[in-house]
Amino acid sequence: MSLPSFQLLRPKSLDEAVAMLARHGGDVKIVAGGTDLLPSMKQKLFTPPFVLDLRGVRELYGIRSAPGDGVEIGALTTLSVIENSVLIRNDYQVLHEAVKTVASPVLRNMGTIGGNICLDTRCLWYNQSLLWRQSCGFCLKKDGDLCHVAPGGKFCWATFSGDTPPALLCLGAEIEIAGPDGVRRTPLSEFYVNDGIVRLSLAPHEIVTRVFLPESAARWRGSYQKLRVRGSIDYPLAGVAVALKMNSGRVDDARIAITAVNPAPHLLKDADVRLIGMVPNEEVAEAIGELAASTAKPLTTSALTPEYRREMVRVFAKRAVLACAN
């Protein structure tokens, strides 16, 4: 399968990249690691006139920590670099756990944190070749006017299938976005839109440039539980991230997020209310499991049935809470 033709833009600095984006507006697709975009371009899901390759923008690589001020991760930092970072492993356990489950080791050498955050939503009716999609009359998300997953509606249920964003949500991460009007910073929790087509609050000429992990979430206990069929390569079919701030056996603060069951990753509402002050035992964990399952709205967008995936959100949320407690 060949890629559709395009003109390649290769900026050497962020300023240059932003200027190029401003010039070409919505005609550009940004490529970093390429693991999400290029297979989709082979399937002609995207046929942009321009592709902007960020690999030359050196300033967006690397993990930096300022004592007492959290950690800053450049958007082009590969998932392998994050996985192998002692700092991340020690201080942001939930991210470490999540990042090491992404795809496969080689794909983690390519995929970037920025790419994982901006991952396109996925669906069995969408991530297919042009002919395949043609043979069922296309779908809402691309070239069509009907959703095969929920045929009555006009809503796209394609599923957000990133592993690191739920972990980042648990850490209260913020992201920096650069655009023609300068740089803005936003909590990651406000970045996602629960709609398989809209997906992100990101204008076509904007780039996610950095991720900030606050000092306040450092050294929280963390666990990420991922549902997949194979032990490697697969996207998540459901995922639960839990981060707990523990204080002599009791929960001081807590965040729980789920992924791969909705068009966006979600922080569970009221998880902190339910957990603060509690000893995270089996019973407490069970209740969190129920809460997580009630937030999950999986449909038949991927392998395994929605009912099973929802049930696993329940089980995994429980297990993640218990894993943090121990």
Add this chain to the structure above:
Amino acid sequence: MLIIEGFKMKKELIELRVNGRTHELAIEPSKLLLDVLRQDLDLTGSKRACDDSSCGACTVQIDGVPVLSCTLLAASCEGQEITTVEGVADHGSLAALQKAYGDFGGSQCGFCTPGFMMTVKWLLANNPDPTEDEIRNALSSNLCRCTGYSQMYQAIRAAIDAERKGMNEELVEAK
């Protein structure tokens, strides 16, 4: 003949370093590294097998790190050191890993083998004495449909031993 506007992009001149040699190439910006290696440089050791970045048969190393050449634009690799399976054999003889894959049945049909060479070589470069789990994990980027991976573990263990003893000594012993 018909000419279609915007259908074919102009070729660009790029320089690629592959297996220690520099090549000047005129390629379309949309061309994948795998296609440039196979079609323009006749380095057909790297294989295309999946189209969806899941199988690892096209794995090459860029600056010593294994990546999928089917998921990289060739033009993006300018200025970096690309190593393909053709660059693994040293000084005209089989690397210990290559010999061991033959001896222990790590390769059957062989189609996935070049990809495995590139990932395992990276594993051993960074971790000369990997545990069973570390080997298993490192192999999990590449799919093999023949071996069930079992004989690869033996081969990798043997390669580690052979490296330790020194390849030359090993050859003498074999005689």
Add this chain to the structure above:
Amino acid sequence: MNNFSVIGKPIAMIDAAGKTTGAGRYADDFKLPGMLVGKILHSPYPHARIRSIDTSHAKALDGVVAVVTGEDAPNPYGILPVGHDETALAVGKVRYVGDHVACVAAISEEIAERALELIDVDYEPLPAYFDPEESMKAEADLIHENRLHNIEKDYHHVFGDPEKGFAEADYVHEARYIANEVTHAAMEPHCTLANFELDPHTGTLGRLTVWSSTQVPYYLQHKLSLVLEMPMSQIRVIKPLVGGGFGGKSEIIPLEIIAAVAARAAKAPVKITYTREEVFWAHRGRPRTIIDLKTGVKNDGRVTSVACKVVQDGGAYCSYGVVTILYSGALLGALYDIPNIRYDGYRVLTNKPACGAMRGHGTVNVRFAFESQMDEIAVKLNLDPAAVRRVNLLKPPTVTVNGLRVLSYGLPECIDQVITRSAWQERKGKLGRGRGLGMACSHYVSGAANSIIRSDMPHSTVNIKIDRDGGVVAYTGASEIGQGSDTMTAQIVAEVLGCDLSRVRVIAADTDLTPIDLGSYSSRVTFMAGNAALRAAEEVRKNIISAAAKRMDCAPEDVIMRKDRVYKRGSIAADHDTGAAEVLGEKDAARGRVDGQILRGSVLQTRKEEGAKEHMSFEEAVVSAIDFHGALTGTGSYAPPMEARGGKHKGAGVGPSPAYSYSAQVAEVSVDEETGEVTVHKIWAAHDCGRALNPVAVEGQVIGSVWMGLGQALEEEMVWKDGLLMNPGLLEYRSPSSTESPDIECIIVESVDPEGPFGAKEAGEGSLAATIPAISNAIYDAVGVRLREVPFTPERILAALRVKKGMKKIEMTASVDPTAPAKFREHGGSLWFRGKGPSRHPLDPARQPAHAGGEQ
């Protein structure tokens, strides 16, 4: 103890270096000057008439050299003589989403892909059939006009007296089992390069050469000849390295013919390589199979009767289907002693890609049902599952009730081995909640005793040429596909000739150079091509020995060929090594001459002066033989003996084999009862391969088979939505990764078959079938749920666990296993039925082509 020098030794494959260095060449690695890229247009409809095809816009595109359609090659073909129901490109009708409609040959892949979008096909959609049991009810709009009720073939066999057998039984067990569809997923996508030469005498297109990823080069040559209407002698098929087959390349795949048709039209070499999605459409995998199985037993587990009904969802073309449905019934026999059998098999057509032969062809799914049922019976009668197997063993030599001859039979030892290694007696049922052991057995043919086209001609022939350089060249039509057939040939020839393995060069699978061999399928190569190689080598050996006997002045019986030397019995100790220098003499050695440079003027001249010798180097013996006999060549061929060719009933041709391999396995698993996830910790697999010619290769084949069975058992499944394959890629069709692939211990059992080459039988397929029921039985041992539908996905297991525990039912599985909801769930789709098919969007903005801007 045997005293072989090359046989039985763990030897690296003779082509291993090419594979580890990337130097080895597969079909897609070839290129020719002026070569074009071929791309194929596929049907977006599962079943439709083609009203018209307009290729004019595509032909007009710059860079397009030719566009071909069904009209360019309308002759039907198929792998079976009874199933000539395919054409290279659709003629008049398409029968599945992905059916081949047209092909563009262009100067680049991009242009060819773009040209496909310019081909205008006018389709008239027809009602389509996706479920085999529904399809069998069809009265009109048949998939093939001459196949009533869309039934490709049905067989109804009765052996012994099944009813009497059931009447005699103490207990009768009956259940339905389902195995979903799986595919080979070989790593190499199919690829064919076709090139015509100009004929110097006529000045027009002459001979055709085809490089193709095939397991069956001679069948390809034959079918090309049928479709292109050319004599076979004008067609040369070359099989380069093949990146895995598993049956997926064991018949003619459309692109193999299309490439030649396109090359003929383009008057230039054309290469077509399937995308991975196209590989899934080409398919020919293991069909979804519904098995209704009934077994009657005595209280000790002895089987009195078996009744089995099998329905296979064969897809849109016959392919190997008739053979598959026959194997499913025939190989109920030859594993255990079953006195009475009734078999009803239906091969049904549906509007999906054709199923065909896949590793363990026809036996795997039925074996899953049978071995599961044996376990169910053991539980019911409170017997040890191993004891139930032992009480039903065959007593060879024997001929089974359905006419299969069994000579060597290593199954008892296989069972003993896995029982011992897994500590079955001590551990079975005692591993604690959630962990268990399960066992199962299987078997497979070592090649079919009757070829697809019935004849008495040889199934395999091997030629050997030795010349005065001392090099041995073996010419074999057998197809190396990674299983080690070239190495096997080299080993047998080297062993017989007593020469060094490095002397033997194997030229394989090139129809111009090598004698006919039926191909690499049904595990026939070691047994048949191996026997042919053995006979060819023996013929050469006889000539060398007779000359050497003269030269050494002794009886031919006293000439020994071993370790690259030829010597008189008793002259020197067998383990004494004579170096080249000794033979060449000091003068030659001083000149730097090495072994292998013996020509006239060196050894030959000294020989004349020397008189009778005690020993010779291999070359010296070869030169003597050429002196004595003239050219030194040998030919050997193999056809299975009449006694092994089976009974006389309709369909009796499938199932008989000169020998059967046997396998027994124990799997150890644990089940997470909250998630339904299964972890396979270890599988012990004992396989009777007759004699292991190369233990590394045998282990590789056995482990690979077990592992592929594991994939089918737990992860692999082609998921269909009304004829649309939901997972046509390696990302969503999940072939196991290293992380969940268990430790597999292979135990080789050598029964030494009386007719196999050095006693060898098959090793590449027979172990697959036992793995699936071994895992299923282990799951039962672990958590007490019986899975009757493959694969055992976590959702199926969890659903069954919840039923067992009386928990609230969660509608978790979308299929037909006994614990699942009755109705197939509707997830949208089905657009063809609603008149909303692909024509809804003729103008997809993403592929807006191609409005021709410029001038010609």
